[in-house]
Amino acid sequence: MKRREHDWESRLDELPLGTGGFSMGTIQRVKERIAVEERRQGKRWIPLAAAALIAVALATVLLRTELGDRLSASLRKDEKENKPVISETETTALRIGYPSGGDAFMQKYGAPFTIRHPMVRFQYAEDIPQAGSLTDYKTWLAENNVDLIQIPLGYVGELASEGLLADLDTLLLRDGALETSLFAPVRETIREAGAGKLYGLTDTFSTYGLYYNRELFAERGIPVPEGTLTWAETTALAAKFVGMEKNGEPVYGLGFGYRSGLARNVTMVGRSLGLGTNAPDAPRSLLGSEAWTGLWTSFLQAYRDGWIAEGGTLENGQSYAMKELYKLDPFLNGRAAMTFQSSDYGSSLAGAREQLGFDDEWGIAPAPALDDLTRSGGQLLEIPYVLAIPSRSSKPDAAWELLKYILSPEQSERNARTSPYALPTVRPEASVLAGSDVQTGFYEARYDADLTLASLERASLPDYQALLNLAYQDGERRKHELLDGSLTVERFLQELDKQAEETLRQLDAAKEETSP
Amino acid sequence: MKPTRRIAPLLLLLAALLLASAALNGCQKAAESNEPVTLRIGTPNLFTFEYGYRDYFDAAFPGWTLELLEYPDDSGSYSDAEWAQWLETQKPDLMLMSVFEYRKLADAGRLRDLETYAGQNGMELGRFNPAVLEYLRGNAQGKLFALSPTFSTTALYYNQDLFDRLDIPYPTDDMTWKDTLELAGRFMRDNRLEQDEFGLHVKWIGTPFDLMKEISYTEGLEYVNSRSGELTIDTEGWRGVFRMVVDAYAEGTFRPQNVEGETIDGTVYYGPEAVAQTELFAKGMAAMTVDGDDLMRKLKTSDPGFRWGVVAGPVRAGDATRAGWFGTGLVFAIPSASSHPGEAWEAIDYLHSERMGKASVVINGELLSLTDDPVWRGDEDYRVFYRKLPANSLPSEVEADVPTSFYEPFDELVDRGVRKVLRGEATVEAMLAGLQREGEGLMRKARLEASDSGGATHQGAQ
Numbered sequence: 008m009k010r011r012e013h014d015w016e017s018r019l020d021e022l023p024l025g026t027g028g029f030s031m032g033t034i035q036r037v038k039e040r041i042a043v044e045e046r047r048q049g050k051r052w053i054p055l056a057a058a059a060l061i062a063v064a065l066a067t068v069l070l071r072t073e074l075g076d077r078l079s080a081s082l083r084k085d086e087k088e089n090k091p092v093i094s095e096t097e098t099t100a101l102r103i104g105y106p107s108g109g110d111a112f113m114q115k116y117g118a119p120f121t122i123r124h125p126m127v128r129f130q131y132a133e134d135i136p137q138a139g140s141l142t143d144y145k146t147w148l149a150e151n152n153v154d155l156i157q158i159p160l161g162y163v164g165e166l167a168s169e170g171l172l173a174d175l176d177t178l179l180l181r182d183g184a185l186e187t188s189l190f191a192p193v194r195e196t197i198r199e200a201g202a203g204k205l206y207g208l209t210d211t212f213s214t215y216g217l218y219y220n221r222e223l224f225a226e227r228g229i230p231v232p233e234g235t236l237t238w239a240e241t242t243a244l245a246a247k248f249v250g251m252e253k254n255g256e257p258v259y260g261l262g263f264g265y266r267s268g269l270a271r272n273v274t275m276v277g278r279s280l281g282l283g284t285n286a287p288d289a290p291r292s293l294l295g296s297e298a299w300t301g302l303w304t305s306f307l308q309a310y311r312d313g314w315i316a317e318g319g320t321l322e323n324g325q326s327y328a329m330k331e332l333y334k335l336d337p338f339l340n341g342r343a344a345m346t347f348q349s350s351d352y353g354s355s356l357a358g359a360r361e362q363l364g365f366d367d368e369w370g371i372a373p374a375p376a377l378d379d380l381t382r383s384g385g386q387l388l389e390i391p392y393v394l395a396i397p398s399r400s401s402k403p404d405a406a407w408e409l410l411k412y413i414l415s416p417e418q419s420e421r422n423a424r425t426s427p428y429a430l431p432t433v434r435p436e437a438s439v440l441a442g443s444d445v446q447t448g449f450y451e452a453r454y455d456a457d458l459t460l461a462s463l464e465r466a467s468l469p470d471y472q473a474l475l476n477l478a479y480q481d482g483e484r485r486k487h488e489l490l491d492g493s494l495t496v497e498r499f500l501q502e503l504d505k506q507a508e509e510t511l512r513q514l515d516a517a518k519e520e521t522s523p
Numbered sequence: 524m525k526p527t528r529r530i531a532p533l534l535l536l537l538a539a540l541l542l543a544s545a546a547l548n549g550c551q552k553a554a555e556s557n558e559p560v561t562l563r564i565g566t567p568n569l570f571t572f573e574y575g576y577r578d579y580f581d582a583a584f585p586g587w588t589l590e591l592l593e594y595p596d597d598s599g600s601y602s603d604a605e606w607a608q609w610l611e612t613q614k615p616d617l618m619l620m621s622v623f624e625y626r627k628l629a630d631a632g633r634l635r636d637l638e639t640y641a642g643q644n645g646m647e648l649g650r651f652n653p654a655v656l657e658y659l660r661g662n663a664q665g666k667l668f669a670l671s672p673t674f675s676t677t678a679l680y681y682n683q684d685l686f687d688r689l690d691i692p693y694p695t696d697d698m699t700w701k702d703t704l705e706l707a708g709r710f711m712r713d714n715r716l717e718q719d720e721f722g723l724h725v726k727w728i729g730t731p732f733d734l735m736k737e738i739s740y741t742e743g744l745e746y747v748n749s750r751s752g753e754l755t756i757d758t759e760g761w762r763g764v765f766r767m768v769v770d771a772y773a774e775g776t777f778r779p780q781n782v783e784g785e786t787i788d789g790t791v792y793y794g795p796e797a798v799a800q801t802e803l804f805a806k807g808m809a810a811m812t813v814d815g816d817d818l819m820r821k822l823k824t825s826d827p828g829f830r831w832g833v834v835a836g837p838v839r840a841g842d843a844t845r846a847g848w849f850g851t852g853l854v855f856a857i858p859s860a861s862s863h864p865g866e867a868w869e870a871i872d873y874l875h876s877e878r879m880g881k882a883s884v885v886i887n888g889e890l891l892s893l894t895d896d897p898v899w900r901g902d903e904d905y906r907v908f909y910r911k912l913p914a915n916s917l918p919s920e921v922e923a924d925v926p927t928s929f930y931e932p933f934d935e936l937v938d939r940g941v942r943k944v945l946r947g948e949a950t951v952e953a954m955l956a957g958l959q960r961e962g963e964g965l966m967r968k969a970r971l972e973a974s975d976s977g978g979a980t981h982q983g984a985q
Contacts, residue, residue, distance in 0.1 A: 121882045121885055121886055122583075122879075122882045123582050125879075125881035417585065421577075421578070424573070425573075
């Protein structure tokens with residue numbers, strides 16, 4: 008392609024500073040010409056050398072004067088033609104839909120972005136749906152105009168299919184670098200939510216892990232867990248700690264934090280495995296399914312055998328200092344070999360280190376799988392919300408710049424400093440992450456996008472939540488009967504199923520009453 | 524070989540050298556900027572730097588490594604020798620600190636003169652609020668050893684609706700406290716004013732002496748010299764302040780507001796409800812108030828339900844160029860011990876630049892030390908805070924010689940004296956003579972108790 012006459016920018020690309028305004032190519036050609044002339048007409052090289060000297064001297068001066076001015080003018084012209092998406096001189100106003108409000112947005116994203124783009128200004132939509140239904144979001148997005156919005160991941164597919172969200176894949180293709188920096192399971196899960204296209208992004212995610220106390224395992228002479236265990240393997244491993252004591256107090260194989268209990272543990276694990284509570288197409292309970300039965304049975308046995316640690320008893324409505332809560336968590340006191348916790352449990356470990364002096368060595372294994380069949384499938388990712396650019400955005404390019412910054416390595420490092428136990432989608436350098444050596448496990452675990460999305464979809468349904476609560480409440484109420492054997496797991500679940508189906512019928516009736 | 528043939532290669536060599544020199548000259552700066560920079564920054568605590576400034580550094584100097592050095596917990600009472608040792612061992616390149624530490628280190632000659640750096644690097648000090656520069660030059664050498672990106676100050680706010688309702692002319696710039704109290708008196712004497720409305724209300728003024736102290740800041744008066752402990756209340760200046768306030772109380776111009784706090788272990792705590800009780804102006808119940816720039820931000824972000832205005836003042840009687848209470852935020856300084864003064868200055872330069880300012884006005888809203896603040900904020904109402912020089916000066920962190928146990932009994936002594944005057948049982952002159960005498964007795968007693976118990980003294984009194 009023929010080079011444009013005034014293509015200064017591309018010429019300057021090959022121009023090191025201080026070459027008197029000539030590109031290396033030009034200098035080379037001048038030198039070549041001088042050499043040719045020398046060979047051709049040896050006696051003429053003196054004036055030529057003098058001319059070259061004058062030319063170079065002139066160029067050195069001119070770069071800073073007339074030629075310099077002309078270059079600057081050309082560059083300015085070129086800059087004008089390639090106007091930045093977010094102006095350095097004129098205000099760019101972006102309208103944001105962020106349910107936690109403007110102050111939270113500013114603190115998390117707005118302030119660092121404004122520092123990089125001082126003429127950007129944010130306005131906030133105040134009536135954005137707060138934990139609203141899909142219909143609420145559809146209506147709101149169809150009627151309102153924002154440039155960036157936080158929406159539940161579970162709604163992305165529907166909102167995109169109605170044309171309410173901008174396709175980010177087009178923009179990713181244009182700025183390819185971002186695609187590869189995103190943690191692939193997060194990217195693919197969000198893409199799957201959009202039926203193969205990317206309609207949103209999140210800067211952090213969370214998940215579950217099996218934390219283990221290296222020192223207790225070493226004392227017991229048991230190898231630490233490697234790779235993904237099943238829950239049966241986990242409970243069998245925990246059982247190996249029966250009878251262990253430390254400083255005169257019992258050590259348990261497995262704990263669930265400061266607030267635990269048979270029913271709480273079972274429902275939490277069931278939820279983390281993505282177990283359903285009811286059939287999607289009929290008012291039929293699934294609480295008595297084989298998977299749920301297996302969980303209740305193995306946890307009940309664990310309580311009977313005494314290798315599962317109980318947390319403390321907390322009064323409802325009472326506030327507790329974190330130090331008091333740490334004291335109730337067996338793992339944080341070196342009295343549980345393993346604990347099943349969220350990925351942000353690192354903050355509790357750091358707190359216990361500081362406030363209780365807990366300094367045992369610990370590690371993280373992936374969250375246990377339900378059984379052998381699901382072991383290879385991967386675990387659940389927690390991505391409740393994503394940031395998306397609505398189709399109606401009047402400044403999609405500026406919004407994309409903001410979204411790109413939110414997913415940039417520098418913002419990721421900032422996240423790692425300000426929220427050190429969240430897992431960034433763009434993984435920062437290991438040195439920045441608090442406890443990065445153990446958090447590595449979360450980036451190496453396998454994740455199941457289908458399971459994640461199905462679980463998210465379920466979690467947004469009132470039926471699912473109602474039945475999960477029912478299982479928890481009824482399990483707590485009948486805990487003693489279960490533990491002393493006067494009530495079998497099968498009988499308990501049969502009765503729970505009946506109650507659950509009655510609850511589903513009531514919910515259906517309530518829905519019919521409120522539907523127009 | 525002819526002589527000309529011998530000169531020619533030399534000419535070419537010279538040309539090549541010129542080219543190389545020009546290239547080297549141009550590259551030098553780039554090469555310098557590519558060198559890894561590690562800047563050691565002293566800070567009162569990690570949170571202060573991380574929350575207030577980390578984002579700015581990360582954006583402007585992405586390649587720099589910052590090593591944060593927290594000042595020791597007891598550095599507030601450090602002697603010069605202790606600071607010297609800390610600086611020698613820690614070797615900070617840049618220091619973020621309060622004005623108390625700044626004054627101490629500046630007076631001890633442990634900081635670099637920033638005016639020299641500004642001159643060499645083209646920073647226009649003329650763009651700064653003169654009040655900020657004067658305040659920070661208020662050290663023993665009168666030099667600018669630090670800069671602060673932000674400051675805060677007070678102004679006189681008024682409720683236009685209340686003034687219009689009673690057909691009283693609005694306040695103007697350059698009113699003194701006397702003028703202000705007289706204007707407030709017009710409201711209090713007007714029987715159209717509701718029982719719960721005020722002509723002038725100032726937060727946390729609970730006693731006549733509280734108001735006198737507020738006025739004394741503007742007038743530059745001290746009733747006790749914090750360095751020597753000498754009592755200076757029986758002076759012509761204080762006589763004027765006492766007469767003004769006693770008259771205002773006698774005429775009902777100024778009504779105190781007592782807000783009850785919660786006393787826990789001898790300390791009074793004021794919760795959100797108590798604080799809300801003090802905000803009578805924002806509730807539309809006071810015609811005027813003297814308050815900080817944060818009130819303007821509050822009035823602008825949440826519609827108070829009435830029209831309001833603001834003027835500079837109250838000013839010092841006899842010197843209308845000075846008004847209000849003034850203070851900077853934390854200051855940035857380059858210690859003499861800095862190994863990277865060039866980079867430290869680069870950081871200070873950026874922190875006081877247009878680029879930083881335009882972002883800062885929307886991020887935290889504090890008043891910028893640069894006078895372009897209202898332009899970048901897009902709101903000329905804020906210009907009112909740039910019109911006056913400070914009435915107070917940089918606080919001195921000297922070895923205070925006033926025991927803390929002196930203040931409470933002295934305040935009670937003043938209150939008793941004022942009540943006597945209001946009842947007509949004493950004149951202001953006689954009361955002040957008595958306060959001077961009895962106050963000196965209280966001071967002797969407090970010192971004796973403090974020396975017996977090795978007790979605390981009041982630090983940093985102005």
